[in-house]
Amino acid sequence: MSTSTRVLSQVESGQGVRSTTHLLGQLQIPNCCPLIGCNPGLLLAFTRHNTLRRHLHLLWLTNRPLCRRCGAEDETSVHTLRECAALAALRHVNLGSFFLDPEDIKSLSLGAIWNFRKETGLP
Numbered sequence: 001m002s003t004s005t006r007v008l009s010q011v012e013s014g015q016g017v018r019s020t021t022h023l024l025g026q027l028q029i030p031n032c033c034p035l036i037g038c039n040p041g042l043l044l045a046f047t048r049h050n051t052l053r054r055h056l057h058l059l060w061l062t063n064r065p066l067c068r069r070c071g072a073e074d075e076t077s078v079h080t081l082r083e084c085a086a087l088a089a090l091r092h093v094n095l096g097s098f099f100l101d102p103e104d105i106k107s108l109s110l111g112a113i114w115n116f117r118k119e120t121g122l123p
Contacts, residue, residue, distance in 0.1 A: 051123040052076055080120060087120055094119060
């Protein structure tokens with residue numbers, strides 16, 4: 001198994017990857033990641049580092065993990081992409097459905113997801 005395949009499998013399973021530095025050290029990315037191209041934003045998404053409140057709360061950078069849009073649940077990637085009622089109309093326009101199932105997400109292009117994310121206005 002190649003290093004890239006092994007690291008991708010670790011990221012997907014959530015096992016064995018302790019930090020971004022650890023992950024990037026394994027991939028040895030000079031200027032461009034062979035898995036996701038040269039987009040630094042995609043690299044952040046790939047390594048699961050983001051500025052959504054739940055993640056910031058886990059890092060002790062905010063006291064409130066709740067969604068900035070609806071305030072009903074923790075602000076996570078899954079919540080904003082699939083569940084947030086306040087983003088339902090925007091999700092429908094950009095992704096074709098008010099609420100998404102995991103199977104729906106698999107059929108979406110990364111570009112569509114990225115554009116939706118930008119239009120939410122969330123950092």
